[in-house]
Amino acid sequence: QAKFGARRQGDEMGATAICARAPVLCSEKPICQPLEKVPTICGAQDVGAVLSDRPLAFRAVVHKEVHLARALHGQGHSGEALASPFLLGVSSGALPASAAVVHGHLASGPLGGPRADPAALPRELLRRCRELADARLAPSELRLAHEAYGGPVALLEDAHAATESLGSATVLLAVMDNSSRIHGSVRPMVGVVSVGSSRLVLLRRRRGAFDVVFCSEPCGADLCAEDQMPSPRIVRAAEGSTDGRGAVAEQSLVQCVSTREGDIVVLGSSAVLGALGSEELVDICGEVLLRRPGLLRSPSFGPGTGRVPELADTCVALREVAERIVFAAQARGRAPLGDAICDARGAEDASVVVAEVQAWDRVVQSSGDR
Numbered sequence: 001q002a003k004f005g006a007r008r009q010g011d012e013m014g015a016t017a018i019c020a021r022a023p024v025l026c027s028e029k030p031i032c033q034p035l036e037k038v039p040t041i042c043g044a045q046d047v048g049a050v051l052s053d054r055p056l057a058f059r060a061v062v063h064k065e066v067h068l069a070r071a072l073h074g075q076g077h078s079g080e081a082l083a084s085p086f087l088l089g090v091s092s093g094a095l096p097a098s099a100a101v102v103h104g105h106l107a108s109g110p111l112g113g114p115r116a117d118p119a120a121l122p123r124e125l126l127r128r129c130r131e132l133a134d135a136r137l138a139p140s141e142l143r144l145a146h147e148a149y150g151g152p153v154a155l156l157e158d159a160h161a162a163t164e165s166l167g168s169a170t171v172l173l174a175v176m177d178n179s180s181r182i183h184g185s186v187r188p189m190v191g192v193v194s195v196g197s198s199r200l201v202l203l204r205r206r207r208g209a210f211d212v213v214f215c216s217e218p219c220g221a222d223l224c225a226e227d228q229m230p231s232p233r234i235v236r237a238a239e240g241s242t243d244g245r246g247a248v249a250e251q252s253l254v255q256c257v258s259t260r261e262g263d264i265v266v267l268g269s270s271a272v273l274g275a276l277g278s279e280e281l282v283d284i285c286g287e288v289l290l291r292r293p294g295l296l297r298s299p300s301f302g303p304g305t306g307r308v309p310e311l312a313d314t315c316v317a318l319r320e321v322a323e324r325i326v327f328a329a330q331a332r333g334r335a336p337l338g339d340a341i342c343d344a345r346g347a348e349d350a351s352v353v354v355a356e357v358q359a360w361d362r363v364v365q366s367s368g369d370r
Helices: 002-019 044-050 068-072 120-136 152-161 232-239 246-251 278-289 311-333 337-342 360-369
Strands: 056-065 079-083 087-094 100-102 105-107 168-177 189-195 199-206 209-215 253-258 264-268 350-359
Touching: 056 079, 056 087, 056 168, 056 311, 056 360, 079 120, 079 350, 087 120, 087 264, 087 350, 120 152, 120 168, 152 168, 152 189, 152 246, 168 199, 168 264, 189 199, 199 278, 209 278, 264 278, 264 311, 278 311, 311 350, 350 360
Parallel strands: none
Antiparallel strands: 056 350, 079 087, 087 168, 100 105, 168 189, 189 253, 199 209, 199 264, 264 350
16 A cells, blocks of 8 residues: 555656656757747646647648739739648748849849739749758658758758749748657757747647647747848858858747647748737637537547547638638728829738647548548
8 A cells, every 4th residue: 555655656756747848949059040939738628639740740831922012013922831741831021123222232133013923033032942841840751861851941041042933021931840859759849940030839728628738939020131031042142152051040030839749839920910810710610610510620630529520611711710810900900092092012912821739640541631
């Protein structure tokens, strides 16, 4: 009996130590320069989900809307958004006038013009990022042998160096890294790299409500040229370098956060998350997602009651969340119609990506079925 009592007391002390564990730092990957702010273990009921070694992926939807001022002038969306199993991203583009200062350098050449497309660089940049993410971040049996993941900065640098479009852009990437290890155990991490004022918010469901457990810091206050990343062709011409990689390292802010199944990740341009606070995001997600309690329960996360929801249902709910977020942001920042007609130059289009973190095999199976 004394032995049993001692063992029980030791178990209780161990549980207390687990709950009081400090936030985890991604110390094994210095390139991430982590600013981890999320306690990774918050209670005994979450231990199994947190320590699961199953590879995770994003199940995400994208929603974009053109600013009213730009739409009235017949202009298209100036940015791009990306949703893939291992990479999420939003990017907004701009075409600075000739001799404008971009990243401290003079940018000359055919950057403007009536037919210039400010979304060309964001579109190409995110496409290159996805190609690299698919090659470097897939599970080991599917990963290309010659491709090695060296962190979110290296991925963005390589993608940026491969682009040829002119202009400049802000960019925010969320990278799902299933290779991170904490004390020898696999711990999936989301690497966040940003250039500009776009933001990321990570929500976690606890006790029937969503909590904000992570919010990225914007790297720059607005869409001025100094807060944007120029195209490699501009940097090469200004610096005489071969690929213009220095722009990413100098301009970017990198953070890493641990994640688990069931987390909700929201990426938004400054026109969206700059207008809405974290509390409003929590309210919107709660109104849509919590009205169906079992909707976001993954097979290895949460209580074992109720059916496992179909991924199609999840996509419908996530899309509704994205649409509501953009609508709320536009309603808050909407200008009078006369002002909108006159001022289209400083208008920023809305881009948002809403994702749920799920087991990788479920996401891939759904993609194959479709």
